Amino acid sequence: MNSAWIYRIAMAVLAVSGVAQMPVFKRYGIASIPGLGWTADYFFTHRLHYVAAALLLFWLVRRLLLDGPAALGKARLALLGALVLTGAIRMLKNLPDVDFSPLTVMLVDWTHLAAAMAIGLAALVMLAKRRADARERINRR
Amino acid sequence: MLKHISPDSRITRRTLLKTLGLGGTAALFPGRARAAALPASGGETATLLDLSKCIGCGACVEACRETNGKRYPKPIKPLPTLLPPGTKNEDFSDKRGDDTRLTPYNWLTIQSATVDGQEVHIPRRCMHCQNPPCANLCPWGAASKRESGTVEIDPDICLGGSKCRDVCPWQIPQRQSGVGLYLHILPTMAGNGVMFKCDRCQDRVAKGQLPACVEACPQSVQSVGPRDELAAQARRMASERGGYLYGLEDNGGTNTIYYSPVPFEKLNAAVAKGPGKPHLASVADSMADSNTLAWAVLLAPLAGAASALLKGTKKILASKETKEGSHE
Ligand code: SF4
Ligand code: SF4
Ligand code: SF4
Numbered sequence: 252m253n254s255a256w257i258y259r260i261a262m263a264v265l266a267v268s269g270v271a272q273m274p275v276f277k278r279y280g281i282a283s284i285p286g287l288g289w290t291a292d293y294f295f296t297h298r299l300h301y302v303a304a305a306l307l308l309f310w311l312v313r314r315l316l317l318d319g320p321a322a323l324g325k326a327r328l329a330l331l332g333a334l335v336l337t338g339a340i341r342m343l344k345n346l347p348d349v350d351f352s353p354l355t356v357m358l359v360d361w362t363h364l365a366a367a368m369a370i371g372l373a374a375l376v377m378l379a380k381r382r383a384d385a386r387e388r389i390n391r392r
Numbered sequence: 393m394l395k396h397i398s399p400d401s402r403i404t405r406r407t408l409l410k411t412l413g414l415g416g417t418a419a420l421f422p423g424r425a426r427a428a429a430l431p432a433s434g435g436e437t438a439t440l441l442d443l444s445k446c447i448g449c450g451a452c453v454e455a456c457r458e459t460n461g462k463r464y465p466k467p468i469k470p471l472p473t474l475l476p477p478g479t480k481n482e483d484f485s486d487k488r489g490d491d492t493r494l495t496p497y498n499w500l501t502i503q504s505a506t507v508d509g510q511e512v513h514i515p516r517r518c519m520h521c522q523n524p525p526c527a528n529l530c531p532w533g534a535a536s537k538r539e540s541g542t543v544e545i546d547p548d549i550c551l552g553g554s555k556c557r558d559v560c561p562w563q564i565p566q567r568q569s570g571v572g573l574y575l576h577i578l579p580t581m582a583g584n585g586v587m588f589k590c591d592r593c594q595d596r597v598a599k600g601q602l603p604a605c606v607e608a609c610p611q612s613v614q615s616v617g618p619r620d621e622l623a624a625q626a627r628r629m630a631s632e633r634g635g636y637l638y639g640l641e642d643n644g645g646t647n648t649i650y651y652s653p654v655p656f657e658k659l660n661a662a663v664a665k666g667p668g669k670p671h672l673a674s675v676a677d678s679m680a681d682s683n684t685l686a687w688a689v690l691l692a693p694l695a696g697a698a699s700a701l702l703k704g705t706k707k708i709l710a711s712k713e714t715k716e717g718s719h720e
Pocket of ligand 1: 448614
């Protein structure tokens with residue numbers, strides 16, 4: 252079974268629910284589009300983020316064990332690692348009785364954001380490259 | 393490993409995190425971390441407000457304003473034009489004197505109501521929740537909860553998106569536009585000021601003093617101490633004097649406990665509510681659902697490993713079968 256779709260779904264849901272953690276969907280009117288009101292529900296999108304994170308972790312561990320770290324590529328593995336680690340710390344922080352110093356909280360949040368943005372950018376670059384390659388192949392014919 | 397820790401075992405979880413090197417991170421930043429606490433108690437510090445003693449004199453409000461006035465926002469005018477059109481600035485700078493509600497310039501306010509023939513006054517400010525959604529869900533790391541139980545918003549970091557107010561069951565944090573970090577990033581497109589609220593007088597507490605409102609009260613309405621002790625005291629008061637409690641369980645438990653001689657449902661119905669005038673209705677734990685899902689996230693890697701193992705075993709079995717098949 253090709254499990255790439257698990258990765259794609261998890262990352263897409265993580266991206267949307269992650270951006271939804273910032274106060275942008277309401278300000279920019281997305282949430283007032285019929286059917287998209289949930290994008291401004293912080294608690295709902297937070298739960299969605301957790302579910303998608305579980306899916307990503309499932310996929311990541313399965314893939315690592317079946318195909319080894321090399322199959323993922325060094326850069327992607329490093330970024331995913333940073334994302335998972337900072338996400339895990341944030342999740343622990345949300346449990347009752349777990350508190351970190353304000354500076355730790357800030358650095359962890361910023362790293363999580365930066366890693367997510369880097370993965371997003373990398374995905375866009377990859378997409379653009381694939382398109383360019385495909386175009387080249389067509390042109391060569 | 394985490395699976396075996398019961399959800400209410402405070403010590404084990406903390407010890408576990410320390411072992412993981414996470415809980416100990418505070419030790420890396422001793423300057424900031426040590427200035428953290430109300431009188432050192434090991435655990436969380438709470439305040440207990442005996443409303444039967446409060447005469448509504450407002451000395452606490454006055455003391456808060458005097459002590460914290462230097463930390464009030466000083467907005468730069470004109471305020472930025474915001475995108476998309478329709479996004480509004482929030483400006484309280486010409487209402488600095490208003491103490492009838494919570495504002496960026498007033499972090500403590502008194503609500504009053506007459507219930508069952510009794511006049512009751514309720515000093516209101518941030519509840520300092522034990523598991524605060526405002527700090528947990530801040531996407532920018534500007535809000536946090538100290539081990540002392542104090543919840544604070546860093547005015548130098550906050551972007552003023554006001555998510556903390558949206559997720560706070562009492563809508564406590566108040567926004568002032570025209571101040572803060574967003575002015576230096578993309579002021580028209582993202583952020584909208586800084587959120588302000590009570591931080592239990594961290595500056596004073598760091599110097600070993602009491603919060604200004606506690607010290608100024610002529611009636612000694614507020615007691616400060618370890619939460620478990622104050623919670624026990626509050627329960628005793630309620631059973632001996634036949635009163636009512638608020639904050640013990642609300643939003644998963646807060647570090648502000650109110651004792652009232654009349655029921656809170658009646659007080660809630662009687663007080664003026666609205667922006668900056670918080671309600672007194674009972675509140676379920678905002679973080680409960682997410683924290684239940686957290687266990688699924690923690691177990692997901694195990695599920696991934698199990699699924700890989702299953703696939704591996706199937707492969708081996710399949711290849712064995714084909715081999716055995718070829719012998720025949
Ligand atoms: S100073 Fe004390 S008595 Fe006066 S309003 Fe505040 S809490 Fe009540
Ligand atoms: S009362 Fe509101 S602002 Fe205060 S700690 Fe709780 S959630 Fe945060
Ligand atoms: S603890 Fe300090 S900041 Fe909070 S209400 Fe009292 S005086 Fe104001």
